[in-house]
Amino acid sequence: MSMLEVRDLEVAFGPVAPLSGVSFSLAKGEKLGIVGESGSGKSLTAMSVMGLLPLSGGRITGGSIVFDGQELTTLAESAYRKLRGRRLGLITQNPMTSLDPLQKIGPQVDAVAVLHLSMNASEARTRTVEILGTLRIPEPALICDRYPHQMSGGMKQRIVIAMALAADPDVLVADEPTTALDVTVQAQIIRLLDDLVKERDLALVLITHDMSVVAQTCDKVVVMYAGRAIEYGPVEAIFDAPQHPYTQALINCIPKGLSTDEHLSGISGTVPTVSNYPKGCAFHPRCDRAKNICTSERPAFITYGNNAAACHFAGDDR
Ligand SMILES: Nc1ncnc2c1ncn2[C@@H]1O[C@H](COP(=O)(O)OP(=O)(O)OP(=O)(O)O)[C@@H](O)[C@H]1O
Ligand SMILES: [Mg+2]
Known part of the structure; x- marks a missing residue:
């Protein structure tokens, strides 16, 4: 049974909606990676699960978050306070x-x-x-x-x-827990988290920029771009047959040993910000396979084998 189930999550700050269409599920003992460039909505997803959005003036405006059978999006703050730190643990990027x-x-x-x-x-x-x-x-x-x-x-x-x-939580959300650390220490911390999941039967959400960490550590992955999930599935399926051109770009950068941000700065175009998310598929200005439809129609998720991708051409031979 899934310990955490996120469906079509949507977050807004006033009229601005920097996050939408995020879905995933996670069982005990499973490790889910959330990967994407800076500003893609990874931390907003983490804050939503932890019930911490109101601190920054954000609000969940759509979708659901079910934790161990309990709907969290409508949970009162007093009830959330009993879960947070107790059954839902959070590790942030900067220990301080x-x-x-x-x-x-x-x-x-x-x-x-x-x-x-x-x-x-x-x-x-x-x-x-x-x-x-x-x-x-x-x-x-x-x-x-x-x-x-x-x-x-x-x-x-x-x-x-x-x-x-x-407090022996069921779910541990780790938002870029190693970004501030040097490479050898990063590897130790990731190994530690991996061991903890096994020893304690935790459900781990691991947020990272680094696709190679996902490959080595996670069972499932959500790839995010411009505030949306664009591909989701088991790690083997995503690495064997990535369907979204953005996921393919992320995977291609691994052997070169570059971080996601470095690699994508090599792809033409820039990362869109909330105020200028492109119409249609947000990745189309940077996608060398974009067709007309990509500039006007937002792609729905297409299931391909075990993974699903929000690309008009997912599943097509490329
Ligand atoms: N308090 C806020 N008010 C308005 N917009 C916000 C707020 N917090 C985040 N955003 C917007 O939401 C988008 C996603 O932010 P988020 O922090 O989730 O990105 P991220 O993927 O965690 O990036 P990074 O890798 O840099 O941590 C960004 O475009 C950001 O501008
Ligand atoms: Mg973040």
């Missing part, structure tokens, strides 16, 4: 958005179990030390007495992961 620079590590992690699991201070500390150990943080009891600034970027990100795990 989650850590308080003025507070020692131990109490920050303890607070999660105190709040959500009603533990007393000493029970919570025992749990903190245990979780830090699971995350392969050396000398966890000593680390509890440190301040965030006394730790490396990779260690800080592990602390944030510890906070996200402290």
Whole structure:
């Protein structure tokens, strides 16, 4: 059974709708990648699931998000507060958005179990030390007495992961958890997340710019472009037979070892912004296979084998 089911999600900030048509489902023990360029709507998708859009003035204007059988788009904030941090964990790109620079590590992690699991201070500390150990943080009891600034970027990100795990969530949303880290540390953190999914039977949403991370880590992938999902399916299907030209471009850049943004700056044209999303298929100005229909009609999803792509020519021989 799916733990998280997102259907036709649409988000608006006043009259502007930077996100629409995002759908995916995720079961326990599964890893879903959301991949796309900067501004494609990855974080808005994550914030929608976490119920955090109102903080930035956004609103869900369409679609549904069902978590363990419960509709979240209409959930009251008081009920959301009981889920967030408890059953839905979030890891953000910059650890310092989650850590308080003025507070020692131990109490920050303890607070999660105190709040959500009603533990007393000493029970919570025992749990903190245990979780830090699971995350392969050396000398966890000593680390509890440190301040965030006394730790490396990779260690800080592990602390944030510890906070996200402290209440034993069912779903973990990791929004570019490794972007701020150097390459070897990135690989360690990704491996750690992978192990955690297995050990804890988590459902992981992994947001990344990097198609090679998706290839190595995820079971399923949603490819986003200009605020929409444009291809969705199992990772093997998408890598074996990508149907959308944008997905093909992302995959083509992997062997060259370039990041998505670097590669796409090599494709002619620029990434559209919300105010100028092109008509029809938003990718058409940059697509070398675009035909007339692509400039006027928005493509619906076409199922091709195990994956589905929003391209008028998905499934055609190319
Ligand atoms: N608070 C906001 N008000 C208005 N528009 C917003 C707001 N937050 C995001 N947007 C718009 O929504 C679009 C998607 O943003 P989002 O942050 O989801 O992109 P992203 O894929 O996470 O990009 P990045 O890789 O840079 O993190 C962007 O075009 C952005 O301008
Ligand atoms: Mg983002």
